[in-house]
Structure formats: structure tokens, C-alpha cells
Amino acid sequence: MEDSPVLTDALRLFHTYKELAEKAMAQVNDEEFFQQIDDESNSIALVVKHLAGNMRSRWSDFLTADGEKPDRDRDGEFVTEVEDTRASLEARWQEGWRIALATLESLSDKDLQREVRIRREPHTVLKAVNRNLTHLAYHTGQIAFLAKHLAGQRWQTLSMPRNKSRHSTGQAALGKTTGKTSRSR
DSSP: SSSHHHHHHHHHHHHHHHHHHHHHHHHHHHHHHHSSSSSSSSSSHHHHHHHHHHHHHTTTTTTOSSSTTTTTHHHHHSOOOTTTOHHHHHHHHHHHHHHHHHHHOOOOOOGTSSSSEEEEEEEEEEHHHHHHHHHHHHHHHHHHHHHHHHHHHGGGOOEEEEHHHHHHHHHHTTTEEEEEOOEOO
């Protein structure tokens, strides 16, 4: 990736969402990872499976093939199969992220206005990147919400802890920040 402020920021946000989701997932045990909070909700496992499938499909051959690959079974991403283990889903998750991040890193500013297709619908590269970023943010929020709910009292915040923002804001104004990234709720 050449020095592209747009792509550099997008890549930073992709890494941020990956890190947030993984920190949230690390706080639940295997049973909670697969637990649905009601019949109409997805488990963390299913959101992970869906995002892995989405990223593999969207980012493989990104500039040359439709983002909805013919071998993708989107509906199947929302079904827990016998062979779905936490380890197997986390491996798929890592592979999806590997593909997405490698593709993003290969892009340059001159690619931003190129046309790609998702479900035969034309998008500029910039629109496709932003579309996937908002999709990742949406599902990262779901993962964090579910993990916080399921972890209960074990939950370790991922952002600014409750009742700590005034102190942090005051410290920042005084130039006394630690330089450490804050952890999300």
C-alpha cells in the first residue's frame, strides 16, 4: 500500500475491529461462544462463521471477481454444524482476516475509483471498502455485546471504564496520558 491516507485509515480500522472482537471473544468460554441468548439471536460462533465467510468471499480476487463467490453458502454461515468447533471457526476467522488484510495492503490510491462488483452490483473500491468496514463494525458490536452479556461479572471492559472518563479527560488535558490504548466496555 502506497502512502494512502484513506487506505491507511481503513486498514487501521480493520485491525481495530479485529482486535476488539478477539478481546471480547477471549472473555467467553467454549459453551458461551456457542450460546444463543434467544431463538432469533446468533451466537458469537455464528457471527464469527459469518464474518469469516464474508471476508473470504469479498476479499478473494477482490479486483477481478464478484465479491459474492459462487461457492459461498451465506445461509449456512448461520447454522451450527457438527464439525463446527471453536478452534475450527477461529481458524476460519483468521483465514478470512488474512485474506482481507493482505488485499487491503495490496491496494493503492489509484485503485480507489476502480470498479468492483458485489452481487453483480457495481461499487468503487472505496465504496466496497467502506461497505465491508461498516459490516465489520456492526458485527463486532454484536460480538462485544454478546460476550459482555455472557461473561457477566467476569467482563473486562474494552474501552473507557464506567466513571473513568472525567479522570481520563482531565489527564489528557494536562498531557498526562499513559499512551496506552483504552479498553472497550
